Amino acid sequence: MPACSFKPCALPNHDFALCSPQAPTNSGLHQLSERETCSKSDIQVKNGFFSESTFTYPLNKQTQYKCKSGYVTADGNTSGLITCLQSGWSMQPVCIKSCDMPVFENARARSDGTWFKVNDSLDYECLDGHESQDGHTTGSIVCGEDGWSDKPACYERECSIPQMENNLDANPKKDTYKFGDVLKFSCIQGRIMVGADSVQCYHFGWSPNLPTCKGQVKSCAPPPQLLSGEVKETQKEEYGHSEVVEYVCNPGFLMKGSHKIQCVDGQWTALPVCIEEKSTCGDIPELDHGYVNHSAPLYHHGDLVEFRCREAFTMIGPRSVTCISGKWTQPPQCIATEELKKCKWLKIFASEGNPSDTIEFDHNTNKSYKCRGKSEYKHSICINGRWDPEVTCKEEAQIQSCPPPPQIPNTRDMTTTVTYQDGEKISILCQENYLIQDAEELVCKDGRWQSIPRCIGQ
Structure with missing residues (x-):
């Protein structure tokens, strides 16, 4: 042996x-x-430590290790697991230096990462109306052994007081103007304003251009033709200074730019553009207890479909849906007529006499009322239990108009001097080789343009 x-x-x-x-x-x-066990003395955790007090581990037993603050495992976690095998520990645990996503001040990251290794860079951009101390709207920081190379911070941008001609006056008067501020102009008596009557402060400065004041102005010839579109109203042979004309696009086309142009001292402001909208809408939205008379396999931008309710049902909402850029607008509802809700009598109606035995009103009832101290009547209709519009005697806030829309950098020419009302929108078209970012439309809200799009080079 x-x-x-x-x-x-x-x-x-x-x-x-x-x-x-x-x-x-x-x-x-x-x-x-x-081997029957593994010992912690056999291995060290670089930039970390074992989180359990046990010193030896049997075969196939796992133990957890944790990284020191500012360090992570190779896959970005703050802790990891190793296993005791017959050949020893399953791996050498290592914790590497990392940087967390920093806290931004008036800025946002241009990547979606949550942690970064040493020497990784992070690009960021300032929020609208802000810039860095050196006047830039973008920047980059690098993750180092001691953390990020800089603190990404942007500061509210200001517009300087614009240079104006002597005949022009501007209000409100301030030492500095901030992002979103609106400046309104007027000419001295006897002079006529040529151009926008107000401008707004944007991250790219004042826009549109400031107006001038003249003693005489010229009229305009009929407005130019619009490819794949037309003037909404009947045309005239001559248009006076500041007169406005509105355009609409042909069915299947989408308008980009201001749909209104204005006669300014003998010249029309920039035309919009009608672009073929190739996206289509598929199946018509289903309407419970309703139907359509005719349907088609495909619907194009601007196509309209009208609904009807079945017998004993009443329609609530618009009668039709429209295909807009590949999506249907909100359909109406068909509600059982016997289930329609009534509207309650309101104290405001007391001006028309005390309530009779009937203190509720049927659907589609039109009710008129007068507010105290007012001579004109207001009207409201009962729609399935709600008065539309709302019955109220509160003073209506004055609807603020927005300045003419801005000429956003890298967009097609959309110079206009026309003011817009609250809620109106303008679709933006970027120049060739530029892509739109953020919102695709300018929105007039509370007297200023909001949701400002950007056109970024490809």
């Missing part, structure tokens, strides 16, 4: 028995010795 002798192995706590015919038979050695 051959004897055995020991030969040490390189792995700690792991000795194999090697048979040798020269070894004494009564040496008392085991034929094979295998």
